Amino acid sequence: MKKLLYLSLISIALFSACSQSPTKEDLQQLKGYWEIKTVESQSGKKKTFSFNESVDYIFINEDLNGFRTKVKPDLEGKYTKTGTRENLKIDLQNDSIFIHYNTPQATWKESLLKLDKNSFTVKNKRGLTYTYQRFNGYLSHE
Secondary structure, three states, X not given: OHHHHHHHHHHHHHHHHHOOOOOHHHHHHHXXXXXXXXXXXXXXXXXXXXXXXXXXXXXXXXXXXXXXXXXXXXXXXXXXEOOOOEEEEEEEEOOEEEEEEEOOOOEEEEEEEEEOOOEEEEEEOOOOEEEEEEOOOOOOOO
């Protein structure tokens, strides 16, 4: 009985640690190259991407302002800009983190649900949930 209680407490602690929301201190982990791995709708319909011809480059400064742009990687590890630069600002509201984007054509926001050094997940107002993984190049062994 004592072992079962101990195992239950460890399980709860691990689950809580894994499900914590991102913090302000985590946000610098967004810097870098990212590729979309999955997109899931509110109804649970899910699309998985096994290869991305273009990836997102995200830059964030200390004031939590920055930009996101699409780039096309090559096999040598170089990148060519392919998309519009989207200015971004990260907004911390209570226990939530929002990424506000703007271009000359539109403005929108996403809620940051999860973040670690290798992946992050955001949700937009249409209920689409995007999961990204860090892009390390096409020839990476990671």
